Amino acid sequence: MTSGVLLVDKPQGVTSHDVVARTRRAFGTRKVGHAGTLDPMATGLLLIGIDGATRLLTYLVGLGxxxxxxxxxxxxxxxxxxxxxxxxxxxxxxxxxxxxxxxxxxxxxxxxxxxxxxxxxxxxxxxxxxxxxxxxxxxxxxxxxxxxxxxxxxxxxxxxxxxxxxxxxxxxxxxxxxxxxxxxxxxxxxxxxxxxxxxxxxxxGEFDVADAVSADGLDGAEPMAPADVAARAVGSIEVTAEQARDLRHGKRLEGLAHLVPETNAAAVDPSGALVGIVEKRGSALKSAMNMPENA
Known part of the structure; x- marks a missing residue:
């Protein structure tokens, strides 16, 4: 299963939903969404979430x-x-x-x-x-x-x-x-x-249209890995395998809030996979969103 965020350069005259539909066909999945509509007249960067990475769209919509x-x-x-x-x-x-x-x-x-x-x-x-x-x-x-x-x-x-x-x-x-x-x-x-x-x-945010694929070039396109996307969007911290397991089971990481300079950060396990997005709760870190383990 492919999971990630695809940077697409939307052409003029098509809707953002059209690009989502093309992505569904190209990747063979219904679970596709985008992080911010472009009018049909507009062109340029659309961030398209695929499969498990659609959970990241919430953190991409509000970027500048x-x-x-x-x-x-x-x-x-x-x-x-x-x-x-x-x-x-x-x-x-x-x-x-x-x-x-x-x-x-x-x-x-x-x-x-x-x-x-x-x-x-x-x-x-x-x-x-x-x-x-x-x-x-x-x-x-x-x-x-x-x-x-x-x-x-x-x-x-x-x-x-x-x-x-x-x-x-x-x-x-x-x-x-x-x-x-x-x-x-x-x-x-x-x-x-x-x-x-x-x-x-x-x-x-930190994503540029220069790195995007065309809407006609979706077949074979390689999405950005969820961990890379989340790190660009909210920053990242590394967690141990035990901490990753705790986060996935809903446990808090006590005494680690100081590792996150802003409100949220991406938690990345030793294999480089995105565990999810963590948020501060007092001096602890708590999972705000967990990624599917196979994503």
Whole structure:
């Protein structure tokens, strides 16, 4: 049984669920999941858990992300990206008057710890149904603002077009940040509207898209071992065979909390296998998640 996490470079025009389905076929298992959806328009890094390693996805979903994107100022859409219908166009003279200093000031307003209202056409559940399903059914959806952190929002290039300005940007952000919403809010703040025309996820935590396989190259692809994935995600400690057995049986490791600098860490046995994820409980370590022993 293959167990691990596969780094996949999702192409444009397919859903994250499509990539999961392809992985199921390639590896002959139903037990496959991913750590964070990418919209069909977006490309880039998907972390795909296979078999026992799907237990690790909980610890991967919340990792920080890096994106490369293109924002079009001067046009708004109902989805805040290029897949939606245009709902507004700014006057050409207003767009032409946008200077680099004003754009950079608008970007600065959206950098740091901010409150962000996600796009209505999103996968967030509202009373048990996805927001995008409610929007497509003709319902009016208003999502609540959430706190996110945008540690870098950098303008890399600017193209001034007839009636629009296109920005190539790089964004480092916390999990749960919507780049579409950044595009929308930047355009709104500048008074001309805006939406996303390109999005590529290049990094999730310590995982880079440069190490990913294509969605067409899944057959024969080698997933990362669970121990390597967990170590990159939360750090790791080595445990003895006896300690590994105790953790698997639900026992605490007394007096070892000092070995874990953060809240969690991966416990790795002498053979290099991942025992599970441990967490601090006072001065002891307790298993928060155990891996199947054959994973």
């Amino acid at each position: 992300k890096t994106y490369e994107a293109t924002i079009r100022l001067g046009e708004s859409t109902d989805s805040d990206d290029a897949d939606g219908e245009i709902t507004g166009r700014a006057a050409p003279d207003a767009v032409a008057a946008l200077g680099d200093d004003a754009i950079d000031a608008g970007i600065a307003q959206l950098t740091g710890d901010i409150e962000q209202v996600p796009s209505a056409v999103s996968a967030i559940k509202v009373d048990g149904r996805r927001a995008y399903d409610r929007v497509r059914a003709g319902e009016q959806v208003e999502l609540k603002a959430r706190s996110v952190t945008v540690s870098r929002f950098e303008r890399l290039a600017t193209r001034r077009l007839d009636g629009a300005v296109e920005l190539d940007v790089a964004v480092d952000c916390s999990s749960g940040t919507y780049i579409r919403a950044l595009a929308r809010d930047l355009g709104a703040g500048l008074g001309v509207g805006g939406h996303l025309t390109r999005l590529r996820r290049t990094r999730v």
